[in-house]
Amino acid sequence: MAEALAFYTLSVLILGLAVAVITTPNTVHSVVFLVLNFLCVAVLYVFLQAEFLAVIQVLVYAGGIVVLYLFVVMLVNLGRSPEEHQDPRRLGLIGLGLSGAVLLELAGIIAYSYTREQSPPVTAAQASPVQGNIEELGWLLYTDYLIPFEVASVLLLVAMVGAIVLARRES
Amino acid sequence: MPAGFSALDFYYILPELLLTGGAMVVLLLAVLTPRNDNLLLGVSLGTLVASVLSVSLFSGLDVTAARGLLAVDSFAAFFKFIVLLSAGLTMLMSAPYLRVEGLKAGEYYFLILCATLGMMFMASGVDLITLFIGLETMAVSFYILAGFLKPNPRSNEAAVKYFLLGAFSLGVLLYGMSLVYGATGTTSLQGIAVALSGQSPSMVIVLAVVLIGAGMGFKIAAVPFHMWAPDVYEGAPTPVTAFLSVGSKAASFAMLLRIFVEALPAVAADWSALFWVLAVLTMTLGNIAALTQSNLKRMLAYSSIAHAGYLLIGVVVGTERGVASMLVYLGVYLFMQLGAFAIVVAMRRSDVVGDELKDLGGLFRRSPAAAFMMLLFMLSLGGIPPTAGFMGKVWLFGAAVDAGFVWLAVIAVANSAVSLYYYLRVVVFMWMHEDAQPGSPLVFGPAMTVALGIAILGTVVFGIYPQLLFEQAQAAAGTLEGFSATVALR
Numbered sequence: 001m002a003e004a005l006a007f008y009t010l011s012v013l014i015l016g017l018a019v020a021v022i023t024t025p026n027t028v029h030s031v032v033f034l035v036l037n038f039l040c041v042a043v044l045y046v047f048l049q050a051e052f053l054a055v056i057q058v059l060v061y062a063g064g065i066v067v068l069y070l071f072v073v074m075l076v077n078l079g080r081s082p083e084e085h086q087d088p089r090r091l092g093l094i095g096l097g098l099s100g101a102v103l104l105e106l107a108g109i110i111a112y113s114y115t116r117e118q119s120p121p122v123t124a125a126q127a128s129p130v131q132g133n134i135e136e137l138g139w140l141l142y143t144d145y146l147i148p149f150e151v152a153s154v155l156l157l158v159a160m161v162g163a164i165v166l167a168r169r170e171s
Numbered sequence: 172m173p174a175g176f177s178a179l180d181f182y183y184i185l186p187e188l189l190l191t192g193g194a195m196v197v198l199l200l201a202v203l204t205p206r207n208d209n210l211l212l213g214v215s216l217g218t219l220v221a222s223v224l225s226v227s228l229f230s231g232l233d234v235t236a237a238r239g240l241l242a243v244d245s246f247a248a249f250f251k252f253i254v255l256l257s258a259g260l261t262m263l264m265s266a267p268y269l270r271v272e273g274l275k276a277g278e279y280y281f282l283i284l285c286a287t288l289g290m291m292f293m294a295s296g297v298d299l300i301t302l303f304i305g306l307e308t309m310a311v312s313f314y315i316l317a318g319f320l321k322p323n324p325r326s327n328e329a330a331v332k333y334f335l336l337g338a339f340s341l342g343v344l345l346y347g348m349s350l351v352y353g354a355t356g357t358t359s360l361q362g363i364a365v366a367l368s369g370q371s372p373s374m375v376i377v378l379a380v381v382l383i384g385a386g387m388g389f390k391i392a393a394v395p396f397h398m399w400a401p402d403v404y405e406g407a408p409t410p411v412t413a414f415l416s417v418g419s420k421a422a423s424f425a426m427l428l429r430i431f432v433e434a435l436p437a438v439a440a441d442w443s444a445l446f447w448v449l450a451v452l453t454m455t456l457g458n459i460a461a462l463t464q465s466n467l468k469r470m471l472a473y474s475s476i477a478h479a480g481y482l483l484i485g486v487v488v489g490t491e492r493g494v495a496s497m498l499v500y501l502g503v504y505l506f507m508q509l510g511a512f513a514i515v516v517a518m519r520r521s522d523v524v525g526d527e528l529k530d531l532g533g534l535f536r537r538s539p540a541a542a543f544m545m546l547l548f549m550l551s552l553g554g555i556p557p558t559a560g561f562m563g564k565v566w567l568f569g570a571a572v573d574a575g576f577v578w579l580a581v582i583a584v585a586n587s588a589v590s591l592y593y594y595l596r597v598v599v600f601m602w603m604h605e606d607a608q609p610g611s612p613l614v615f616g617p618a619m620t621v622a623l624g625i626a627i628l629g630t631v632v633f634g635i636y637p638q639l640l641f642e643q644a645q646a647a648a649g650t651l652e653g654f655s656a657t658v659a660l661r
């Protein structure tokens with residue numbers, strides 16, 4: 001019951017934030033909504049007892065990817081007048097609040113994963129000889145899913161070569 | 172060696188390993204000897220030949236490898252041959268094109284090889300994860316290849332359009348796959364079929380069928396998911412367009428058959444009806460839109476959309492015979508489509524773009540050999556005997572009639588008649604119109620001659636003696652599982 005309530009609340013939040021991302025006229029606000037969206041998805045992962053995935057979601061998406069987005073927004077600048085960029089203190093406060101939220105969430109995830117340690121994982125890999133989220137994922141990646149894992153490395157190589165090919169200045 | 176893997180597993184992925192190794196060698200050579208185009212072409216072709224030979228090592232086998240993620244069967248082998256052959260022909264016709272456009276050969280051949288690797292996993296994967304990662308490898312390679320003509324805004328547009336729409340369609344496809352996983356708790360195609368058998372299909376599965384159908388429909392450019400195709404086909408470098416319209420389409424059809432026939436026979440009635448509508452829409456809209464095109468590449472793009480519609484008939488029929496005839500048609504389509512594109516590539520010269528229909532004007536007087544070859548490819552695409560295209564259509568439409576889809580066959584035949592108009596228009600331009608560039612015959616280098624020779628050979632031989640191809644296709648379709656359940660449901 002409590003889980004269902006939490007799930008539906010989160011789902012409404014995730015969908016609402018996703019809509020906000022594409023409807024906000026201000027690009028920076030849009031990115032901030034995206035961060036919140038990613039964080040809510042991370043909470044969803046925690047409910048699924050995929051704590052490792054939740055941490056990765058926060059670190060990679062809410063962290064790395066959004067920083068990239070912000071860089072692009074900053075560089076492109078979308079023709080706004082300089083006055084609108086004012087009030088660094090307010091922005092600093094927002095930044096402080098956001099980073100606090102991220103820290104809280106990480107702490108919450110870790111605390112939650114400790115309290116849930118006793119319950120057996122419900123994944124398909126119940127037969128795996130290792131315990132714990134990260135170990136299990138690693139086990140699966142290097143045994144059952146070794147081939148797709150290796151192909152993914154080729155895929156990343158292709159993406160890297162492609163980025164260089166397309167960005168290189170022709171002499 | 173990781174637990175659960177034996178030396179046999181690595182033996183079974185030998186074709187893929189060879190291809191990956193060859194691709195890395197090409198990438199290294201591109202750095203060490205960047206101007207040695209012939210060496211790069213030689214190594215790339217050698218890699219493909221080695222891969223073909225190693226695929227034929229496993230002929231007649233029907234096993235799964237790598238913990239049930241990959242199938243080593245005749246179906247996979249058939250598609251691997253098609254994909255490798257189309258990659259080879261594409262490379263052969265690329266050689267003169269790269270020279271004229273001044274493109275870097277090393278990265279180009281590397282990307283073609285990686286796209287081929289992705290396609291091979293799409294042909295042999297029997298697990299949603301393997302299939303998806305293969306599809307993504309192929310798609311990313313093509314996004315880059317489509318934008319390879321960097322100074323050309325058309326090529327840039329093609330790459331961006333293909334990338335954005337491709338990413339979106341991939342999302343739709345993944346959503347469908349995740350619903351299937353949620354409903355069955357497994358990503359293995361066999362496991363999904365077992366989990367779904369013996370119960371009435373839920374709404375979730377039907378929704379998943381629609382989403383996966385839409386995602387795959389994008390890849391094979393089926394109407395209404397075809398909007399990207401004409402722009403991308405027109406803007407991409409011509410050999411890439413050729414590879415996109417043959418290799419990518421064949422691999423996507425392999426993946427589509429694997430998912431729907433092997434994993435989802437429980438809802439065969441639903442997806443058969445879905446693909447009936449898609450097939451009719453695709454062939455009709457493709458042919459009608461092709462009628463008014465003045466750009467040769469764009470016309471061939473719409474023609475390739477129409478051909479995807481014909482090929483979908485095989486999926487709708489869904490029986491072993493239907494799939495076998497579809498494989499025959501794919502084999503035939505490979506030669507005629509790549510042949511037609513090879514002529515378009517040969518028209519490209521340092522001062523002429525040569526992809527407009529009017530550029531073909533008076534080709535017969537300029538270079539009769541090229542005109543006759545183009546005539547043969549056009550007749551085959553239109554389905555005129557004694558070319559291979561005719562035999563392919565006879566079998567495909569015959570399979571539809573046999574399975575009781577008479578209306579589908581009637582619509583397909585009517586469409587073939589419509590398509591003759593624009594195929595023969597090409598011929599009219601070559602024979603009746605004024606010379607576009609008088610006194611400058613097309614020059615075929617050795618690589619292009621080999622490519623055209625193979626295309627002609629396939630178009631003629633399979634037209635006269637199609638049994639050769641049909642036996643292979645029959646064997647390949649026979650190893651696809653799930654037919655019995657499909658037929659029982661009807």
